[in-house]
Amino acid sequence: MNKFEYLRKQMIDYQLAARGLRDRTVLKAVSAVPREAFVPADLVEFAYNDSPLPIAASQTISQPYIVALMTAALELKPEERVLEIGTGSGYAAAVLAEIAKEVYTIERHKILADTARIRLEELGYNNTQVLYGDGTLGWPEYAPFDAIVVAAGGPDVPQNLKQQLAIGGRLVIPVGTTMRTQKLLRVRRISEDEFHEENLGDVRFVPLIGAAGWEDETADKAVTEKIEASLPELIYQSSEHFASIDHVNLDNLLERIGDSRLVLLGEASHGTAEFYEMRARITQELIEKKGFTIVAAEADWPDAAHIDRYIHGTAPDPLLESRPFSRFPTWMWANHSVLEFTHWLKAHNDKIASFDKQVGFYGLDLYSLFHSMEVVLNYLDKVDPDTAEVARLRYGCLLPWASDPGMYSQVTITKQYKECEEDVLATLQDLLNKRLEYAWADGERFFNVEQNARLVTNAERYYRTMYYAENNSWNQRDQHMFETLQAVLAFRGPDSKAVVWEHNSHIGDARATQMSARGEFNIGQLARQEYDDAAYLIGFGTDHGTVAAASEWGGPMEVKQVQPSHIESYERVCHEVHTDNFLLPLRKPLQEITRTKLLAERLERAIGVIYRPETELQSHYFYASLPRQFDEYIWFDESRAVEPLTKETTKGVPDTYPFGL
């Protein structure tokens, strides 16, 4: 039993049963609802207190006893339909939904209605519908109701509600002559025009405001309007502004990151200089002040290994000499911002004598099928020529598709060619069987080879399933990236900490986006599930400026204008803050209301290696809930294209094909 389950049980015993509430159905329903999910994040420890608690829009989540008492007074049966007025947090609606067949609930504050809708959906209450509106008018489309419960106190019993009650139905409502004190009434509809009223005792509710309730007080109106109208203003108050990347003070961010083992840094495009430069700044501080020793990127393992060797001082600068990252989209890693960052990493490592304490640079992606096979074979040629011969034969299965692995996926679907799954697995198995023998001789090099052999296995599966199950291959890619990250963490030791550089769509928790409806997950979700709060996910965004991107797969890099953001997007709200750059903490917001208001889904823009402004809405926007996706959001109102090291691009299979992210 976890802490909250324990507190819930205590609540049932000492607040409900001890006060004489014995209705088994109601007690069972209350014990099934996690009240902690309905209170503001900073009040969860009080979730099971014997009192109401404040929620957004100056409203309250009712005291548990009152919710149970009113639910019991409704005398609900499992096949019945119930209407609630005053959704608030959605807690009472969840209790009702545990008992009744259908629950309809109305809330006059949009922020509360939107948040409750998301919450109830997340918790799986599919028999509940939330309406934003004036509940004193009822919900005629769904009337009559077997039961109606009003969670705010009015001057009278609204006629509309009485009329929407089925014959035999029960209406429970606080009614009083002042706005703050009421009597709890139960009205039973006996026949078409006959109602029977009972007084269940004195109560104290927030006022029922509406056509058949109290008039909206001016003060209340002012609060409402301020909250409804000023999300950019709230963001302004809840964010840390900075003038330039060079001078940004990251102390507060580091404090929020705390002891996290993983920090995932996103980007809203693969071609924006500010995203690279800010990630470099943050990474440098994490390395210097928090002992991070792993930088893992959305790059291929063998390409990243060149950088790794360079920053350890065992190879020349690859970005200037041997030029890895030579396939489309070259600018993603072979650019001036990355070059500068790798120089910093080398200078940092140069100051550290112990190899183990130096920073390593690793590639998490799986697009280097053939290059990785080469690495495995070259290694085996040196350490174990017999095994190399067998491995060469097995990898030969994939050779016909060397220049275009996408073709492999097409031919395996027709079944005219042999699938290579068993062959690549057998090679990996051979390596692992001899792990002790090889690794003992050269640990670091063996780890590199083992990862390449794993990559071949996962890439084979990725290409094999690419055409018939796109979401499946996306998942395989992110699964591979997460497993690779885990392998690097294990290799670098139990205290190792990693910074991950990938696109927002990989590092933001997929469960908070449209992706999850397609059955897709990502490295951000996997990291959250495995590391919980020890993974800190940071998203990035921009409104306008320029970006480096191609117009089609394998096409040349162009510097394109980024369109001003869509009117219904998070980007537009951030743009309306009217400040250049800011950090917006979302996990521990400076004001809870800002986070709550940001929860309702909006559009979010994702530019990958391809950017098609002409079809921007269809190609680049998706729905997400920003605070559930990221722990923090970093904003650059205007941004510029990243500068590639070389202008020419080599044709070939795009690194991120078919997703472009």
Ligand code: SAM
């Ligand atoms: N049942 C809620 C819960 O479990 O969190 C608590 C409700 S709170 C005590 C009362 C709610 O009634 C407030 O959120 C308030 O905004 C809402 N309310 C007041 N007048 C309303 C009206 N005319 N229509 C809909 N909601 C109303």
